[in-house]
Amino acid sequence: MRKVYIIGVGMHKMGRFPEESFREIGREAVIRALEDCGITWPKIQAAFCGTVFGGMAAGHRVLQWVGLTGIPIVNVENACASGVAALRLAWHAIGGGIYDIACAVGAEKRARGFIPLTGQPMWKRRAGMVMGPAFYAQEKALTIARC
Amino acid sequence: MPVQEGLFTMPGDTSEESELIGSKCKVCGEVFFPQQPMCANCCQPTTEEIRLSRKGKLYSYSAVRNKPPGDYRGTIPFCVGIVELPEGIRIPTLLTEDDISKLLVGMNVALVLEVLFVDDEGNEIIGFKFKPC
Numbered sequence: 001m002r003k004v005y006i007i008g009v010g011m012h013k014m015g016r017f018p019e020e021s022f023r024e025i026g027r028e029a030v031i032r033a034l035e036d037c038g039i040t041w042p043k044i045q046a047a048f049c050g051t052v053f054g055g056m057a058a059g060h061r062v063l064q065w066v067g068l069t070g071i072p073i074v075n076v077e078n079a080c081a082s083g084v085a086a087l088r089l090a091w092h093a094i095g096g097g098i099y100d101i102a103c104a105v106g107a108e109k110r111a112r113g114f115i116p117l118t119g120q121p122m123w124k125r126r127a128g129m130v131m132g133p134a135f136y137a138q139e140k141a142l143t144i145a146r147c
Numbered sequence: 148m149p150v151q152e153g154l155f156t157m158p159g160d161t162s163e164e165s166e167l168i169g170s171k172c173k174v175c176g177e178v179f180f181p182q183q184p185m186c187a188n189c190c191q192p193t194t195e196e197i198r199l200s201r202k203g204k205l206y207s208y209s210a211v212r213n214k215p216p217g218d219y220r221g222t223i224p225f226c227v228g229i230v231e232l233p234e235g236i237r238i239p240t241l242l243t244e245d246d247i248s249k250l251l252v253g254m255n256v257a258l259v260l261e262v263l264f265v266d267d268e269g270n271e272i273i274g275f276k277f278k279p280c
Contacts, residue, residue, distance in 0.1 A: 116216040122218075125217035126218045127219070127241055128227075130216065138228065141207045141252065145207075
């Protein structure tokens with residue numbers, strides 16, 4: 001497996017941007033990353049996009065306004081680790097010698113409120129057993145009880 | 148009607164009181180709830196159906212003070228917890244107690260069935276909870 005290097009990073013500010021679309025938010029991160037390493041989009045050979053709620057062909061939509069160069073784009077959903085999963089796919093592909101340079105991007109835009117844990121079965125959702133913070137709070141309760 | 152078939156027996160089905168339906172691997176002994184056909188350890192279809200103990204200990208708990216996302220139609224606040232059963236399994240569950248100050252890690256709890264809500268067709272949707280005892 002070849003050594004792989006991260007040569008550029010870019011980020012859109014974290015926050016609520018009602019006037020910006022999902023693809024505008026993702027696009028800004030990609031443009032900044034390209035500026036960071038001084039490489040233009042045509043040099044990129046593959047792209048991986050991590051998102052949970054971004055919808056079908058999320059990476060394709062983000063990158064459509066960056067450049068349409070016919071490269072393979074793969075979208076990945078891995079819950080909170082979706083962005084890392086995109087990075088991992090790029091790392092494997094380059095390390096394995098399939099590409100020399102790839103882009104890993106992630107974006108999210110969603111409504112206020114608790115994240116719907118759609119990975120859980122319907123009966124748990126109907127019973128109210130899908131409150132993410134309640135899971136973490138139970139770990140904390142144990143820590144406190146053991147003190 | 149139960150919130151999900153196959154999670155628990157109704158009172159009088161196979162025993163006087165309801166029981167949770169789990170799986171146990173015939174090879175390694177691992178216990179699962181809800182029931183599942185494959186053993187996660189052995190990666191083989193080596194599980195058989197078992198009934199879980201009705202009593203256990205409260206391993207941890209938390210109060211939910213905001214409406215969970217999705218289809219929840221019960222009251223707020225309510226408490227959730229993890230119950231440890233003698234079979235060596237810990238189960239996430241709803242608790243009957245809404246007041247978190249009444250709960251304690253390690254307290255004895257027992258299985259009960261309760262109506263979670265009434266659906267649009269007027270059916271009572273029944274789920275399982277654990278009750279301090």
